[in-house]
Amino acid sequence: MRSEKEMMDMIIHKAKEDDRIRAVTMEGSRANPNAVQDTYSDFDITYYVTDVRDFTADRSWIHTFGNILIVQCPMDWYSHPYDYTSREPFAYLIQFADGNRIDLTLQDVKDIAKERENNHPRAVLMNKDSFPSLLPLPIEDAFYIQPPEEKEFFDTCNEFRWLSLYVSKGVCREELYYAKHAYDVLLLPMFLKMLNWKTGIDNHFRVTTGSSCKYLKRFLSPEEMERFQHVFPDGDYDTICRCLFLLYDYFHELAGFVAGQLHFHHDTTEAERVRQFLVQRLRDRGYYR
Template identity: 25%
Template sequence: MTSETLFNLILTTGQTNTAILMIGSEGSRNDPTVKPDPYQDFDITYFVSDADFPTFEQFDRSHFGDIMIQQILPEKNRWCWLMQFMDSNRLDLKIQPVSSVPDYLADDTLNTILLDKTGSYRNLPATSDQTHWVQRPTQTDFDNSITEFFWVSTYVLKGILRGELLYANFFFETIVREELYRLLTWRVGVDTDFSLSVGKAHKRLPDYFEGLERLYDLSDLTRTSQALSTALTMVDDLLPSLSHDLQLTYDKTAVDRTTDYIFRQL
């Protein structure tokens, strides 16, 4: 079925099932900064009465499409099924008790109510990605990120020097590159007055910084060394102005000594 047909089916199911009191919608389809494309999920929550909630563990989902694969995530106060259908549609469907609606709306500015049989949530504000905007770091946040970046960079170096490609790449990918991206995200935050999101998995960072692709060729020790060198150079160039603009401090002596130590051995 088309995505439009699936959406209408989602609404019809909520309208005709008497136990479903509200339909919530969240995610990228509610984000005005996201350009729609065929790959967007439907993120839907059916809110049911607290009394009916326990019975929805066995909610029939088969009419939404031919399920190719699904992941079931039962958690406290909700049931959740992540479904990929053979027709390319994807539906992340959650069931929550209606008593959780206030917390649901307060949790994320992308969350909204599509259908409300109770009449309690009319004239809701327009959705926005404000909940996901870059947050200004504290001094502790800044210290921790810089320390983690340089501390774990020495692990990457150790893996390179030992000839242990998987060890070096693991720490580069999971920590060093992530801390670099945290610092770059704060740079974007400063430059935009902390009024936007860089997206899930930092996907919008290439709009603001060139050369990030050089951080992804880790196919041998030489290329991992080059990626580490690129990351160190980017942080070395970034920290003075970022520290100044955030009005936060960092241990420049430790940064310079660690950077020099690693470069001398690469």
């Protein structure tokens, strides 16, 4: 596997030798001193070029970076095909056979003034024309957990309870994927919002738990982390039910804390009423013991 230095040297060398590439920045975890940086970390690179079309009309040039395992072009997707006559941004997500990965975005220099509005962490690796709008941004404030307004808090609690009913319905019908989808894809994000708010309060809203909450373990005690791990069910209906009530009670404990700290109203009456309904529904089907 090529080292970080080898990868960076290659990225910079390409930009130096190609006059059409006028600036280079690095975003993502490698530009953020607080992020995890290891051999799995992507190289999130942006080339600011004189004309994006020069780099999208023929894709063969990306093979100069190494032996490509697979490449994806998210801007050119079946539901939103890319207009190759345009100069809109374009990205190559490149996984190399040696384990390295470059997420390479092409931006047209005609739009570089918009970078003044960018507040995400980045390092400026090259700026041939000294564009004033291209400044290094070493801090991650843009990713910090944001405190909710009371309406968002209320709606999140309401949505969590509402979606809990979907899980129970899927279990009672023995519709496994319906129940798992409702739990994993719909219900858990509401729970994670509440857990993030609690984490934000504990840390004065000056932290981020990262994409998909991947850094949560930094902020949870060993006991809290163990409790968190136990809310993920497998494909067994009894386990889904058990986890549903673990999640339900955990969520409303967190909601009570958040409401108390932010001086919000917490509708414990609705929470208890829905819980009792879930107990009765699942007990009638033999799933709550």
